[in-house]
Amino acid sequence: ILNVEQSPQSLHVQEGDSTNFTCSFPSSNFYALHWYRWETAKSPEALFVMTLNGDEKKKGRISATLNTKEGYSYLYIKGSQPEDSATYLCAYKAAGNKLTFGGGTRVLVKP
Amino acid sequence: EAGVAQSPRYKIIEKRQSVAFWCNPISGHATLYWYQQILGQGPKLLIQFQNNGVVDDSQLPKDRFSAERLKGVDSTLKIQPAKLEDSAVYLCASSPGRVNLNYGYTFGSGTRLTVV
Numbered sequence: 001i002l003n004v005e006q007s008p009q010s011l012h013v014q015e016g017d018s019t020n021f022t023c024s025f026p027s028s029n030f031y032a033l034h035w036y037r038w039e040t041a042k043s044p045e046a047l048f049v050m051t052l053n054g055d056e057k058k059k060g061r062i063s064a065t066l067n068t069k070e071g072y073s074y075l076y077i078k079g080s081q082p083e084d085s086a087t088y089l090c091a092y093k094a095a096g097n098k099l100t101f102g103g104g105t106r107v108l109v110k111p
Numbered sequence: 112e113a114g115v116a117q118s119p120r121y122k123i124i125e126k127r128q129s130v131a132f133w134c135n136p137i138s139g140h141a142t143l144y145w146y147q148q149i150l151g152q153g154p155k156l157l158i159q160f161q162n163n164g165v166v167d168d169s170q171l172p173k174d175r176f177s178a179e180r181l182k183g184v185d186s187t188l189k190i191q192p193a194k195l196e197d198s199a200v201y202l203c204a205s206s207p208g209r210v211n212l213n214y215g216y217t218f219g220s221g222t223r224l225t226v227v
Binding site: 100 | 115146218
């Protein structure tokens, strides 16, 4: 069983503040790390697929980093806006295995 | 490009009843996934199809859950009989099926099942 942990489970952010949260995964047999954003009543939306140690990806005000050797990825939101309120899911894929999701970090941006 | 379509959006049934969910993936996507997301947990893969063949159904409770993907396009997931612990969001996703490390999965909006 592959253990993918996300922390914190939830966080409240003041509008305009920046924030970040963590995804931890097994460091062995790494193949890819996915990040998804899931807004209430909508479909989970793919943000990033990361494959290389040291990868950094950016989409607007959201960025992510990857450390495959120690088994973690950070997701950053710069200047949080109310529309950033969502659950952010990471998912780890080992070579030859299925995608295993973490429990998500629920972000609420307060105006 | 049309997204992954799922129906119904919501369903409330009594325990021991049956229920079926439908999914239409992105046109041309060879791989289709059904996930179960219980409140407070991450999505768990129930079954993965490659075209109309099953690739992984190791976490599908086969005594009550069944799924099919006839003709390698649409898919249905059935629960018979339902238990209280089946209350969850059932997500369908698809991907092209070829190796593409830049491609995440495309998800439908899910079916929220409540078993009472």
